Amino acid sequence: MKLSEPQALNRIAGYCSRAERCEYDVRKKLVSWELSGEEIERIVKRLKQERFLDDSRFVKSFINDKLKFNKWGKTKIIFELRKRNIQESIYSPIFDEVSGDEFEKQLMHILSIKAKSVKGKNDYEKKTKLIRFALGRGFSMDLVIKCVDKLLGGDYEEYIT
Structure with missing residues (x-):
């Protein structure tokens, strides 16, 4: 859909006012509206000046x-x-x-919920599944092992050798 520069500016300002947006998302949307590079630059500059975009x-x-x-x-x-x-x-x-405590608190919360539904033949398998789940959520390995050990007890390190 082809929009003129003033129409695009009004629409994108409304888009930015509904939720926080990053420059990348705004540029992507402006490109999809088939605006030229110069028009996009002017619109982005104006959005930054008027604090719609930060x-x-x-x-x-x-x-x-x-x-x-x-x-x-x-x-x-x-x-x-x-x-x-x-x-x-x-x-x-x-x-x-x-703080690191925020991440640990969130991880303990999701692991305690997930631990109820995880099934494994033994503790090793259950811990492994929980670790894989937490790593998929983007937590660091050392924090994951620390929290899994807190939750299920024992020391996961003994299985790694």
């Missing part, structure tokens, strides 16, 4: 939402931010504000 604000919101609602780990969140071309200099300080 990547650091987007990152704060994104990290908070993915941690609290989706129960994602740091690795998965970083992967998704990199997919959106967000610079490490933007998201790194925001991750420093989030």
Whole structure:
């Protein structure tokens, strides 16, 4: 669908006002509206001037939402931010504000729920399934092993050799 520059600006401003957006998502949408590169640059510049578009604000919101609602780990969140071309200099300080306890608390919560439904022939198999589940959610291996050991007891290290 081909839009004129003023129409696109109005639509994209509404799009940005409904939820936090990153520059990558906005540019993708503008390209889909068949705007020229120059028009896209002018629109993005104007959105930034009028504070409709701010990547650091987007990152704060994104990290908070993915941690609290989706129960994602740091690795998965970083992967998704990199997919959106967000610079490490933007998201790194925001991750420093989030304490490691937040990630551990979320991981313990999802593991305790998942542990009720995981079936295994023995403890080793059950722990392995829980570890794979948590790694898929984007949590680090050391945090996962720590939480699985807390939850199910024992020491997973003895199985690794």
